[in-house]
Structure formats: C-alpha cells, structure tokens
Amino acid sequence: METDVKRNLISRRHFLRLTGMAAGVAALAACAPSAPSAQTGPPASADGQVTISWWNGFSTPTVQEIAPQIVGEFERMHPNIKIDYEISGGPPGGGNLTEVMLSRIAAGNPPDTITLWDAPSQYGALGALTAIDEFMAQATYATPDAFYENVLNTCKWQGRTYGLPASAAAAAMFFNTDLFAEKGIAMTRETFPTTWDELRALSDEFTVLENGEVKQAGFMPPWSATWLYPVWSVLNGGLIFDAANTLYTVNSPENIAWIEYWANWLDEAYGGNFERINIAGNWGSAYPDQNSAFYNQLSSMFVDGGWIMTDIDFPFEWEVAKLPYGPMGTKTASGYWPNWFAMPKGGLHPTESFLFIEYFCTKGWETWYRAIPDTPAWKGASRDVVTQALIDKVGEERALELHRFFLDYLEDSAPMWDSPVNAFAMDTLQTAIESVLGKVKSARAAMDEAQALIQAKLEETLRAG
Amino acid sequence: MSRKTRDNLRAYLFVSPWLISLLVFTAYPMLASFYFSMTRYTIVRPPVWIGLENFRVMFTKDDLFWVAVWNTLYYTVVSVPLQMLVALFLATLLNLSTRGIGFYRTAFYLPALVPAVVTTLLWMLILDPRAGLANAALEAVGLPKLGWMYSVAWSKPSLIIIALWTGVGQPMLIFLAGLKNVPQSLLEAAIIDGTNAWQRYWRVIIPLLTPTIFFNLLITLIASFQVFTTAFVATASASGASPAGPLNSMLVYMVHLYRQGFSYFAMGYASAMAVVLFLVLVVLTLILVRSSREWVHYEGASPR
Numbered sequence: 001m002e003t004d005v006k007r008n009l010i011s012r013r014h015f016l017r018l019t020g021m022a023a024g025v026a027a028l029a030a031c032a033p034s035a036p037s038a039q040t041g042p043p044a045s046a047d048g049q050v051t052i053s054w055w056n057g058f059s060t061p062t063v064q065e066i067a068p069q070i071v072g073e074f075e076r077m078h079p080n081i082k083i084d085y086e087i088s089g090g091p092p093g094g095g096n097l098t099e100v101m102l103s104r105i106a107a108g109n110p111p112d113t114i115t116l117w118d119a120p121s122q123y124g125a126l127g128a129l130t131a132i133d134e135f136m137a138q139a140t141y142a143t144p145d146a147f148y149e150n151v152l153n154t155c156k157w158q159g160r161t162y163g164l165p166a167s168a169a170a171a172a173m174f175f176n177t178d179l180f181a182e183k184g185i186a187m188t189r190e191t192f193p194t195t196w197d198e199l200r201a202l203s204d205e206f207t208v209l210e211n212g213e214v215k216q217a218g219f220m221p222p223w224s225a226t227w228l229y230p231v232w233s234v235l236n237g238g239l240i241f242d243a244a245n246t247l248y249t250v251n252s253p254e255n256i257a258w259i260e261y262w263a264n265w266l267d268e269a270y271g272g273n274f275e276r277i278n279i280a281g282n283w284g285s286a287y288p289d290q291n292s293a294f295y296n297q298l299s300s301m302f303v304d305g306g307w308i309m310t311d312i313d314f315p316f317e318w319e320v321a322k323l324p325y326g327p328m329g330t331k332t333a334s335g336y337w338p339n340w341f342a343m344p345k346g347g348l349h350p351t352e353s354f355l356f357i358e359y360f361c362t363k364g365w366e367t368w369y370r371a372i373p374d375t376p377a378w379k380g381a382s383r384d385v386v387t388q389a390l391i392d393k394v395g396e397e398r399a400l401e402l403h404r405f406f407l408d409y410l411e412d413s414a415p416m417w418d419s420p421v422n423a424f425a426m427d428t429l430q431t432a433i434e435s436v437l438g439k440v441k442s443a444r445a446a447m448d449e450a451q452a453l454i455q456a457k458l459e460e461t462l463r464a465g
Numbered sequence: 466m467s468r469k470t471r472d473n474l475r476a477y478l479f480v481s482p483w484l485i486s487l488l489v490f491t492a493y494p495m496l497a498s499f500y501f502s503m504t505r506y507t508i509v510r511p512p513v514w515i516g517l518e519n520f521r522v523m524f525t526k527d528d529l530f531w532v533a534v535w536n537t538l539y540y541t542v543v544s545v546p547l548q549m550l551v552a553l554f555l556a557t558l559l560n561l562s563t564r565g566i567g568f569y570r571t572a573f574y575l576p577a578l579v580p581a582v583v584t585t586l587l588w589m590l591i592l593d594p595r596a597g598l599a600n601a602a603l604e605a606v607g608l609p610k611l612g613w614m615y616s617v618a619w620s621k622p623s624l625i626i627i628a629l630w631t632g633v634g635q636p637m638l639i640f641l642a643g644l645k646n647v648p649q650s651l652l653e654a655a656i657i658d659g660t661n662a663w664q665r666y667w668r669v670i671i672p673l674l675t676p677t678i679f680f681n682l683l684i685t686l687i688a689s690f691q692v693f694t695t696a697f698v699a700t701a702s703a704s705g706a707s708p709a710g711p712l713n714s715m716l717v718y719m720v721h722l723y724r725q726g727f728s729y730f731a732m733g734y735a736s737a738m739a740v741v742l743f744l745v746l747v748v749l750t751l752i753l754v755r756s757s758r759e760w761v762h763y764e765g766a767s768p769r
Binding site for chain 2: 096098099102103105106126127128275276278279280281282291345421423424427431434435438440453456457460463464
C-alpha cells in the first residue's frame with residue numbers, strides 16, 4: 001500500500017524540476033531575439049485597409065491638439081491607412097519609450113513607427129531601425145536632398161538612413177535688450193559680436209563680482225548644455241566626431257583651446273571658483289521654474305534653441321543673434337535639436353509606415369510649426385508659415401523675420417548627433433570639461449582621457465555591430 | 466489517484482502562481498544575467514559570447530566603475546550606521562507611553578510611505594543652493610551657503626540626508642516591534658536588582674534587541690548598496706548639473722549600471738556589473754550571518 005501511494009505521488013523535487021523547465025522554456029521563448037522579419041507583413045484586410053502603429057513621444061497639451069490634426073490630414077490623403085496611436089505620449093502601457101521600444105524590437109513585435117528624442121544614427125548603428133534609403137529614393141517629399149544636410153546626417157550611419165528629422169530647432173544667442181539699454185549699449189543682431197573675444201569684452205560690461213561671488217553676469221560659458229558641445233567645437237574650427245572616418249577628435253588642438261578659453265574666462269571674469277559660480281545662479285537654463293539666471297536677469301545673454309521664444313514669457317525684451325566664433329575658427333555655426341521619426345526594425349508595414357513618417361516630417365510639420373516653433377528640417381517648408389503663438393507674442397512681421405532667421409541659420413549648422421555613441425560621448429565630455437573648469441585636470445589631460453574613453457567605446461560599438 | 470496525491474497536487478496548484486512568477490521573473494532573469502555578463506549584448510542583436518571580457522574591462526579599464534564603487538561605499542559606510550542609530554533612537558522615543566503617541570508613530574513613519582521620487586524632488590527644493598530652505602537656514606545663523614547637490618564635497622552628504630529621511634521609517638517600525646517584545650518581567654527584575662534606566666537599556670534591552678538589529682542591518686546594508694532612485698532622480702532633475710553629479714560624485718553603482726544598460730546599450734556589461742554586485746552582497750551577507758553568532762542573542766537559545 002505504502003509503495004503504491006509512493007508510486008503515484010509526484011515528488012517535490014520532480015514537481016519543481018518540471019515547473020522550472022516549463023517556466024524556463026516559456027521565458028526563453030519570450031525573451032529570445034526574434035528572427036529577422038521578412039518586412040512584408042500581413043496582407044491588408046479585404047477592404048485594403050492597413051492599420052499602422054505610431055508611438056507618439058509627445059505629451060504636451062499643444063501637441064495633443066496638433067498631432068490628431070496631422071494624423072487626420074494624413075488619413076484623408078491615404079484612406080487605406082489608419083494610424084493607431086496614444087495621444088498621451090509614450091509607449092502603450094507606459095514605461096520609458098526607448099527601453100520599451102528596444103525590448104519590443106528584441107521580442108519581435110515593435111511598433112511600425114516611433115518618435116525619437118535621440119538621433120536615429122545611434123539606434124541605426126545598434127541595429128534597431130529600418131533603413132529607409134530605398135523609400136526615400138522614390139519619395140514624393142522626403143527625398144535625400146529635401147532636408148538640411150547636417151540635420152539629415154543625424155539619421156545616417158555608415159551611408160544608410162535610419163529615420164527622418166521632423167524639426168531642426170536651431171540654437172542662437174538670445175540677449176536681453178532691456179539690460180543692454182540700461183547699460184547704454186545699442187545692440188542689434190547685425191552689430192552683435194562675431195568673435196569670442198568680442199563677446200567676452202561685451203560680457204565684461206555686465207559682470208559684477210562682490211566678495212568673489214557673481215552678482216551679475218554678461219554671458220556665462222554654457223558648460224552644462226552638452227548638446228551644444230559639437231557647435232562650440234566647430235565655432236573654434238574643430239570637430240568632435242568625424243563621422244566620415246569614424247573617429248573622435250576630442251583632444252584636437254581646437255577643442256583643447258576651446259576648453260582653455262572657457263576656463264580662462266571663468267577665472268578672469270567670474271572668480272574661477274567653479275562651485276561658487278554654480279551656486280550663484282542657474283546659468284544652464286532659461287526656464288523660470290528652474291530658477292534661471294537668464295530669466296531672472298542675472299545674465300544678459302544665453303544660448304538656446306528657438307523653442308524658448310514661445311515656451312517662455314520673458315519679463316523683458318529680447319533679440320537673437322548668431323553665435324560668435326573662437327580664435328581658431330573662421331565662421332559662425334548653429335546647433336539644432338531635432339525631433340525624429342523612424343521605423344523600428346521588424347515593423348510589419350514598412351511601405352505605409354514610410355508614407356506616414358514622410359508626411360509627418362514634411363507637409364505635416366508645417367501644421368505642427370503653426371503651433372510650436374520647432375523649425376522644420378524639411379527645406380520644402382514654406383518660408384511664410386509662422387507659429388501663431390509667436391505672432392501673438394511679437395507680432396506678425398517680427399515673427400516672420402525671426403522664423404526666417406532660424407531657417408537661414410540652419411544653413412550654417414554644425415555636424416552633430418551623428419555618432420552611434422553620442423550619449424556616452426557627451427556624458428564623458430561633460431565630466432572632462434567640468435574637471436577642467438573645476439581645476440581638477442588640465443584641458444589637455446582631461447581631453448586626452450575623454451578621447452581615449454570615447455574612441456574605445458566607439459570601437460567596441462563597431463565591433464558589436 | 467490517491468487522496469494524498471490529490472492533496473499534494475492541490476497544494477502545488479495553489480502555490481504555483483508564486484512559484485512560476487519566482488521562476489520566470491526572479492530566477493530566470495538572475496540566471497540570464499549570469500549568461501549575459503559573459504556576452505556583448507545590445508538588446509536588439511543576439512548576444513555574442515566574449516567570456517570574461519566585461520569583467521576585465523570593468524576592473525582594469527572603466528575608471529567610472531571604481532568611482533561608482535567608491536561613491537557607493539562612502540554612501541553605505543555613512544548612511545547605514547546613521548539610519549540604524551536614528552531609527553533606534555526614534556523607536557525608543559516612540560516606545561514611551563505618553564499622550565498622543567499614536568500620532569507621533571504615524572507622523573514619523575509617514576516619510577517612508579511617500580514615493581522616493583516625490584521625496585527626492587522635495588529635498589531638491591530644500592537643498593537648492595540658490596533659493597532652498599537649507600541655505601536660507603544656514604544664512605540665518607550666519608553660516609556660509611553650501612552647494613549641496615552642486616558641490617563635489619556636499620553631494621554625497623545630500624544623498625545621505627535624503628536617504629535618512631526616506632529610509633528611517635521602516636527600520637524604526639521594526640525596532641519598535643522589537644522593543645515591544647522585550648519581556649516586562651526582565652525589566653522588572655533588573656529594577657529590583659537596582660539598575661538605572663541607562664543600564665537597563667544597554668544590559669537588557671539592547672541584547673534582547675540584537676536579532677532585530679541584525680535583521681535591520683542586513684536589509685539596510687543591501688538597500689544602501691542598491692541605492693538608485695534618489696541618486697538618479699536627484700541628478701536627472703538638478704538643472705544645470707552633471708548627469709551624475711559634479712565630477713561624478715553622485716555616480717553610485719546602480720546609476721552607473723543603469724546608464725551602461727539603458728543609455729549606452731551595453732547590456733552585457735551592465736549584467737556583469739549586476740553579477741559583481743550580487744556576489745559582493747552574498748559575501749557581505751555571509752560575513753554578517755557568520756558574525757551574528759558572536760553578537761546576536763536569541764531568547765531561549767542555549768549559550769555557546
């Protein structure tokens with residue numbers, strides 16, 4: 001009897017083994033990288049209707065009003081394509097957009113299209129996005145030459161294009177004309193300094209130190225704006241990343257000279273104590289909720305993207321100008337922070353997906369631009385379409401003039417956002433720059449170290465690819 | 466099928482949701498981490514076996530790894546004893562019989578209920594070097610303003626202050642439960658023996674509380690090695706500050722791991738870091754458990 005019972009019992013160990021095997025197999029099946037998609041996708045439904053998904057990264061109220069308009073325009077143009085998206089932004093079910101996107105690509109069920117905040121070049125090198133060159137060759141609007149060259153380069157990796165830039169909000173120098181008037185300095189965009197030396201001399205006119213503490217600044221070198229590092233490098237005749245040769249040039253003489261210039265500026269104009277300068281004001285933001293030095297009129301000049309023209313209600317009159325160039329540079333350059341659209345690898349409807357991202361990044365962005373001053377990256381955008389919110393703030397004539405200034409400035413854009421290790425590079429460079437400004441290392445030592453680290457990371461990424 | 470078999474199956478059926486979730490969501494990721502730690506893995510592409518390369522890079526090439534180790538050790542060495550002492554002190558106060566003690570117990574525990582992100586953002590406002598309450602208070606008593614999160618010297622103490630605020634509630638509650646379990650008869654016997662309050666605390670209460678101290682120490686130690694939310698939120702929301710604090714002074718281990726995995730897509734390397742942390746915590750736990758034989762006293766246990 002005892003023997004019979006024992007024979008029929010499942011032992012605890014046996015049960016655990018079976019459960020473990022079942023769970024392991026299930027988990028492995030769920031997590032294993034999927035086989036590459038054939039990219040043909042399921043056939044359209046009987047009525048020819050195709051639904052494609054769009055992971056919308058935007059969530060502000062204005063965007064929630066504009067996005068449905070653009071989607072509606074597209075769906076009217078393409079009655080057989082329906083866009084499935086969540087107006088609230090982010091991936092369905094929540095979570096970090098990038099993390100969920102990569103997990104979904106690995107699991108074989110990505111969205112058809114996605115909005116990205118980081119450059120497609122980075123994700124393209126990672127193998128996460130579908131190359132769209134063949135689509136672009138036959139496109140109506142998004143042809144290879146239809147975008148500002150350097151802005152489109154943010155989507156390229158090793159000759160292939162992995163997405164489209166929708167916007168290219170250019171960066172420029174904003175200056176507080178009220179403070180200039182108080183000082184009796186007549187300044188216009190045309191008379192604004194064109195070199196760093198002139199800028200520094202102008203900045204000194206405003207700078208006030210009391211017991212070594214910065215009470216008022218002219219222009220504070222923007223060490224925390226990492227996205228603009230490539231621009232400062234170009235302004236001094238350098239380059240941070242040479243995409244054509246897949247080589248970082250962080251420790252070039254031009255870049256070392258740029259950082260030394262900033263360090264000397266902090267030393268001679270602002271007392272040189274990096275920590276005290278940091279405590280004296282938030283020099284890295286224009287937004288009032290971040291206690292911005294520029295907004296609070298502690299500084300007279302500030303570099304940022306054109307979006308702050310409507311994002312912020314400045315309590316003073318302002319003007320914009322092009323960025324001055326450094327002692328080793330010869331001309332101005334602008335920076336830009338695009339919004340990108342891309343097609344994750346493994347999407348089921350690449351043809352329809354391309355039509356959607358093409359429309360959004362070209363004609364659709366004109367609709368967008370009427371609400372938000374993110375300058376279009378598409379060169380075909382009308383020079384006469386102006387953001388209504390900007391018109392409301394500064395009047396139609398000045399809004400149009402500002403719009404054209406930012407559009408034209410994109411012709412001087414610097415190469416940026418074009419490295420597969422951009423995030424790592426900018427983080428590393430920021431640490432290096434801060435170590436120089438904080439007098440922990442010399443500019444040469446810090447930039448040599450940063451160069452070695454970033455180039456090693458790049459090579460590791462290339463090996464992985 | 467016999468009744469015993471049916472009973473066993475039924476029992477396993479009832480525990481199976483927990484068991485399966487343990488295997489799928491805990492055991493499998495842990496085992497997978499061990500495998501991924503030996504690979505070059507960027508999430509999207511299949512992992513490529515590279516043996517111990519990630520560990521070699523970690524120990525010999527990645528300077529930031531050692532910065533993160535140092536920052537985490539600093540944080541742990543200062544914050545764990547501090548949290549334990551403050552929690553024990555508060556629990557002792559809350560163990561007193563006084564009017565409104567229920568209110569105080571609730572009030573002191575409340576910070577532990579507030580999400581860490583909210584608490585960190587609140588403390589960011591308090592510690593804002595330009596307009597925060599902390600510097601206003603320092604100025605009011607004639608002391609110089611501090612840089613807090615913007616200062617290499619003060620960024621880690623800032624994290625520790627926030628950790629103290631958020632982390633004390635849980636061990637305090639467990640200490641309070643431990644204090645409530647101290648037998649009244651032993652305290653009365655000590656009084657009859659002529660001890661004063663201080664002697665009773667050190668000679669009777671603390672020895673009886675050592676199992677609770679051991680548990681709290683273990684949990685707080687592990688949590689402090691895994692500190693993430695406070696450091697991540699603080700550095701991400703400090704406008705104008707570096708992504709890991711000034712000169713990486715707030716780059717704790719888990720933030721470095723997260724950046725490697727999700728910002729730089731080096732998931733194999735991040736897994737290797739996770740494995741190292743796991744092994745360190747296993748060793749520390751074993752040491753603590755081993756040492757507990759010397760200083761933890763269980764009521765009713767036979768003397769060694």
